[in-house]
Amino acid sequence: MEHPPFAVTVDLVVLTIRDDELCVLLVRRGEAPYAGRWALPGGFVRPDEDLDAAAARELAEETGVRPADVHVEQLASYGAPRRDPRMRVVTVAYLALAPSLPSPIAGTDAAEARWTPVERVRRIAFDHDRILTDGIARARAKLEYAPVATAFCAPEFTVAELRRVYEIVWGVPLDPRNFHRKVTGVPGLLAPAGTTTTRNGGRPAELYRRGPAELLLPPILRG
Amino acid sequence: MEHPPFAVTVDLVVLTIRDDELCVLLVRRGEAPYAGRWALPGGFVRPDEDLDAAAARELAEETGVRPADVHVEQLASYGAPRRDPRMRVVTVAYLALAPSLPSPIAGTDAAEARWTPVERVRRIAFDHDRILTDGIARARAKLEYAPVATAFCAPEFTVAELRRVYEIVWGVPLDPRNFHRKVTGVPGLLAPAGTTTTRNGGRPAELYRRGPAELLLPPILRG
DNA sequence: ACAAAAGTGTTTCTAATACACCCATGG
DNA sequence: CCATGGGTGTATTAGAAACACTTTTGT
Structure with missing residues (x-):
C-alpha cells in the first residue's frame, strides 16, 4: 500500500477595488520555476494545519488585514500532474474579497507584491491564469445571491x-x-x-x- | 525546503433517484480505520493522473456507467489534520449525478456497494457526513440554474x-x-x-x- | 364510458424596470 | 442659487402562480 507523495499548497485569489477597478493581489516570484514572474500568493500547507487555516495564515502574511474584514471561501483544487515542474503539487485555491487597502501592503513578507487590475493581468506563473479566471467568475456569480459585496x-x-x-x-x-x-x-x-x-x-x-x-x-x- | 508529505484522494458523492427517493452510493469498508462501516467511494490519486481523471476512473470502477451519461463536477476539498488517523490525507470530493442504475451495480470492484436514501444515511466513515451534506446542498442549488436535472x-x-x-x-x-x-x-x-x-x-x-x-x-x- | 396523465389558455398577482420628482448639502 | 448626489413615488411591463379546460391514451 504505497501512496504517492504529494505536496499540498494553498493559493489565494485576493480581490479588491482600487481606483474604480477590480484588482487582484500578485506577488513576484524570487526562485525558479517562473523566477521573476508574477503569481498568485500562496504557500505550502503545514503538517498540522487545516486547509482553511493555511489560507487564513497566508492571507494575513501577504496583506496584514484582519480576518473579520475579509470574506474568504474555498474556490477549487487544481492538480494536473505537471502543473509544477519540480514535483507533484496539488493546490487548494481560495477566494478572498477585501476592502481597499493602503498601497504599500502593510505586514507583507513577500519580496514584492502589487495590486493589478484584473483586465491587465497577462501570463502569470503556473496555472494561475485559470485559477484567477475561476475566482473572478465565482466572485461575479456570488454577488447575486450572497451578501459578499x-x-x-x-x-x-x-x-x-x-x-x-x-x-x-x-x-x-x-x-x-x-x-x-x-x-x-x-x-x-x-x-x-x-x-x-x-x-x-x-x-x-x-x-x-x-x-x-x-x-x-x-x-x-x-x- | 522540506515539504510535508501528503496523501491525496478523491471521494465521490454519487447521487441517483431510485423508487422516488434521492439515493447516494455507499461502499462498505474492508480495512481499518472504520472497518465494516459505510463510506463514500473513493481512492488514491495516481502519480501521473489529474484530479478529474482520478474521479472519472473511480466512478467507472464503482458504478460502471458511461461517463457521457453522468454529470461530474468538483465539489470541494477537505484536509483537516486528523481526518484520517493513519496519515495526513487531503481529499478532493466530487459530485456525480447519475441515472437510475440496476441494483447489483455492474462492473463494481468494491466488496459491497449499496444505494442508500440520503435521509437514512447515519454516521458514515471519516468526515464523509459533512462531504455528503455539502454534495446534497450543491445538487439542490444547481438544479435551479443549471440543466443538470x-x-x-x-x-x-x-x-x-x-x-x-x-x-x-x-x-x-x-x-x-x-x-x-x-x-x-x-x-x-x-x-x-x-x-x-x-x-x-x-x-x-x-x-x-x-x-x-x-x-x-x-x-x-x-x- | 371513465380514469388518468399530457398539454393549453386565461386570469391574477407580484416584482423588476424606467423615470419623474423632491431632498439636503457644499460652494 | 445652483450643481451634485441621496432618496421616494408611480406607471408600465414581464414573469410566476393558480386553475379551468381540452386532448389522448388504457381499461
Whole structure:
C-alpha cells in the first residue's frame, strides 16, 4: 500500500477595488520555476494545519488585514500532474474579497507584491491564469445571491458605495434609485449606523454596516 | 525546503433517484480505520493522473456507467489534520449525478456497494457526513440554474419524469402545468425526440433528449 | 364510458424596470 | 442659487402562480 507523495499548497485569489477597478493581489516570484514572474500568493500547507487555516495564515502574511474584514471561501483544487515542474503539487485555491487597502501592503513578507487590475493581468506563473479566471467568475456569480459585496467596502459605507462595487465587478451600470430600494429592502442585509456622510458630495448619505443576513433573498440580478 | 508529505484522494458523492427517493452510493469498508462501516467511494490519486481523471476512473470502477451519461463536477476539498488517523490525507470530493442504475451495480470492484436514501444515511466513515451534506446542498442549488436535472433521467425522458426529479431532490410539489410550460420554454434545454410514450399511463407524452443549453435562463425557482 | 396523465389558455398577482420628482448639502 | 448626489413615488411591463379546460391514451 504505497501512496504517492504529494505536496499540498494553498493559493489565494485576493480581490479588491482600487481606483474604480477590480484588482487582484500578485506577488513576484524570487526562485525558479517562473523566477521573476508574477503569481498568485500562496504557500505550502503545514503538517498540522487545516486547509482553511493555511489560507487564513497566508492571507494575513501577504496583506496584514484582519480576518473579520475579509470574506474568504474555498474556490477549487487544481492538480494536473505537471502543473509544477519540480514535483507533484496539488493546490487548494481560495477566494478572498477585501476592502481597499493602503498601497504599500502593510505586514507583507513577500519580496514584492502589487495590486493589478484584473483586465491587465497577462501570463502569470503556473496555472494561475485559470485559477484567477475561476475566482473572478465565482466572485461575479456570488454577488447575486450572497451578501459578499460588503466585503469590498470599509466597515461603514453608503448605499452608493455598495452600488459602485456591483457596477465595477459586473461591469454594468445600475439604476441608483432601484438599487437603493432593493438593497434597503432585503431584511438583515444592512444595519444603519445612525450617522451620515457627505464624502461623495451632494446630499448627505446614510451610513450602514454589514447586517446579519447570510443569504440574499430576493437575489440582486445582473442588468 | 522540506515539504510535508501528503496523501491525496478523491471521494465521490454519487447521487441517483431510485423508487422516488434521492439515493447516494455507499461502499462498505474492508480495512481499518472504520472497518465494516459505510463510506463514500473513493481512492488514491495516481502519480501521473489529474484530479478529474482520478474521479472519472473511480466512478467507472464503482458504478460502471458511461461517463457521457453522468454529470461530474468538483465539489470541494477537505484536509483537516486528523481526518484520517493513519496519515495526513487531503481529499478532493466530487459530485456525480447519475441515472437510475440496476441494483447489483455492474462492473463494481468494491466488496459491497449499496444505494442508500440520503435521509437514512447515519454516521458514515471519516468526515464523509459533512462531504455528503455539502454534495446534497450543491445538487439542490444547481438544479435551479443549471440543466443538470437531465443527468438523473434516462437518455430519453418525458417532462413529467423531469419534474419528478425536481420534486424529489427539492422535496416540494410542483405544478405540472406551469412546470411544463417553463421547461419547454427554455431555449436549448430540451430536444424533442419525435416519439411518444405511455409508460406513465394516460395520454402519450412527448419524449425529449438533453439539449445543448449550458445555462438555465430564466432559472427554475424552488416553490 | 371513465380514469388518468399530457398539454393549453386565461386570469391574477407580484416584482423588476424606467423615470419623474423632491431632498439636503457644499460652494 | 445652483450643481451634485441621496432618496421616494408611480406607471408600465414581464414573469410566476393558480386553475379551468381540452386532448389522448388504457381499461
